[in-house]
Amino acid sequence: MLVDVLIERGVFVRIGAGARAGVGADVRVLEGRGRWLLPGFIDLHAHLREPGEEYKEDIASGLRAAVAGGFVDVCAMPNTKPVNDTRAITEAILARSREVALARLHPIGAITRGLAGLELTEAADLRDAGAVGLSDDGRCVTSSSVMRRAFEYARTFELPVIQHCEDHALTEGAEMHEGAISTRLGLRGWPRAAEDIIVARDCILAEAAEAQYHVAHLSTLGAARIVAEAKSRGLRVSAEVTPHHLLLTDADVLGYRTACKVNPPLREQEDVDALRRALADGTIDAIATDHAPHARADKDCEFAAARPGMVGLEICFPLLLGLVKNGSLPLGRLLAALTDGPARVVGLPLPRLSEGARADAVLVDPNARFRIERATLHGKSSNTPFLGREVEGAIDATLIEGRVVYQREGAREAAREGSEAKEGTP
Ligand code: DOR
Numbered sequence: 001m002l003v004d005v006l007i008e009r010g011v012f013v014r015i016g017a018g019a020r021a022g023v024g025a026d027v028r029v030l031e032g033r034g035r036w037l038l039p040g041f042i043d044l045h046a047h048l049r050e051p052g053e054e055y056k057e058d059i060a061s062g063l064r065a066a067v068a069g070g071f072v073d074v075c076a077m078p079n080t081k082p083v084n085d086t087r088a089i090t091e092a093i094l095a096r097s098r099e100v101a102l103a104r105l106h107p108i109g110a111i112t113r114g115l116a117g118l119e120l121t122e123a124a125d126l127r128d129a130g131a132v133g134l135s136d137d138g139r140c141v142t143s144s145s146v147m148r149r150a151f152e153y154a155r156t157f158e159l160p161v162i163q164h165c166e167d168h169a170l171t172e173g174a175e176m177h178e179g180a181i182s183t184r185l186g187l188r189g190w191p192r193a194a195e196d197i198i199v200a201r202d203c204i205l206a207e208a209a210e211a212q213y214h215v216a217h218l219s220t221l222g223a224a225r226i227v228a229e230a231k232s233r234g235l236r237v238s239a240e241v242t243p244h245h246l247l248l249t250d251a252d253v254l255g256y257r258t259a260c261k262v263n264p265p266l267r268e269q270e271d272v273d274a275l276r277r278a279l280a281d282g283t284i285d286a287i288a289t290d291h292a293p294h295a296r297a298d299k300d301c302e303f304a305a306a307r308p309g310m311v312g313l314e315i316c317f318p319l320l321l322g323l324v325k326n327g328s329l330p331l332g333r334l335l336a337a338l339t340d341g342p343a344r345v346v347g348l349p350l351p352r353l354s355e356g357a358r359a360d361a362v363l364v365d366p367n368a369r370f371r372i373e374r375a376t377l378h379g380k381s382s383n384t385p386f387l388g389r390e391v392e393g394a395i396d397a398t399l400i401e402g403r404v405v406y407q408r409e410g411a412r413e414a415a416r417e418g419s420e421a422k423e424g425t426p
Contacts, residue, residue, distance in 0.1 A: 039351035040072030052081025293381030
């Protein structure tokens with residue numbers, strides 16, 4: 001379907017054939033023939049490293065990467081240095097993001113002070129300062145009594161509790177998924193049970209507290225099953241999955257590839273298949289990048305010393321469009337998991353391409369092929385195992401409240417050439 005979209009003062013005012021009629025020459029035109037216009041994406045899980053590790057990423061570079069990936073809203077995890085566990089830090093992060101004025105940043109405050117897992121933070125203060133959820137991401141709140149109080153507290157303030165599900169007693173010294181490959185490589189394994197146990201326990205605690213619970217970077221077949229069961233009983237439970245857990249397995253670690261060291265670790269094919277099914281059937285609500293920038297020195301080293309994590313903001317959509325194109329994921333589910341799904345978890349407005357709605361949108365060229373390279377990434381770090389991979393589907397432009405906050409180099413020219421070519425099917 002070919003439509004014109006007219007935006008005025010940050011809002012879609014007319015959508016449809018002929019919306020251009022009567023519009024003056026002073027209007028900026030973005031050519032979108034052959035392209036898809038999609039609602040702006042929301043990322044529930046990014047590490048922007050400011051304050052404290054600005055050599056890896058900062059709020060400006062992270063939000064540049066975000067808009068290059070089509071994200072208009074980004075939730076920032078609190079494992080900064082210092083940890084975002086107070087009103088003052090939440091406010092400082094928000095103030096900086098407003099200066100940067102790219103994607104909107106939504107801070108996530110820590111569940112416990114210093115992510116130490118012991119003493120709860122002031123959830124009311126964090127919420128009043130603008131935090132949209134609570135998480136100790138990078139660490140798990142392993143104490144059941146602390147987690148129980150966290151749920152009771154968060155419920156009072158209507159904040160979701162987002163758990164990094166890892167029973168640390170089962171993962172001490174672990175470097176990758178526990179299985180045949182870890183044995184072969186001689187690396188200590190991180191068993192699935194360490195994740196499943198926490199997800200199951202938290203569902204029980206969340207149910208008792210009537211709290212909202214969200215599973216960060218869900219990676220196992222068993223955890224998906226537990227979430228499905230909790231949802232079927234009407235609990236306020238949701239889950240996210242990362243692109244890398246949908247696309248890679250522990251076999252990718254062979255050769256001691258530090259680029260594939262991540263927490264939770266890459267699992268096995270049966271987990272990947274289960275995660276794809278869970279995303280397709282709605283058990284998993286959101287795709288989250290877990291954008292985790294690290295310096296070269298943090299990855300160009302022996303496996304044991306390498307830091308876990310990979311960047312993902314710019315490449316999330318093209319990578320996952322590949323799953324749509326090969327028939328592994330319905331397009332509707334991919335889009336819902338990048339828009340409505342995450343919006344519901346943290347209570348943001350549902351993104352809509354409709355007259356009267358805020359003009360947040362992504363213009364995608366579904367057929368543009370490109371190779372993921374350091375030079376195509378916009379953040380400060382390029383730690384991703386997908387370097388060198390050819391993908392199909394590029395973000396041509398990102399708009400936030402009608403402002404073009406990103407435009408792909410060469411996209412305008414490509415759009416003009418594309419007008420000769422076939423039209424896209426949104
Ligand atoms: O791989 C990861 N890296 N997982 C996490 O939970 C934290 C993250 C980071 O901050 O680097």
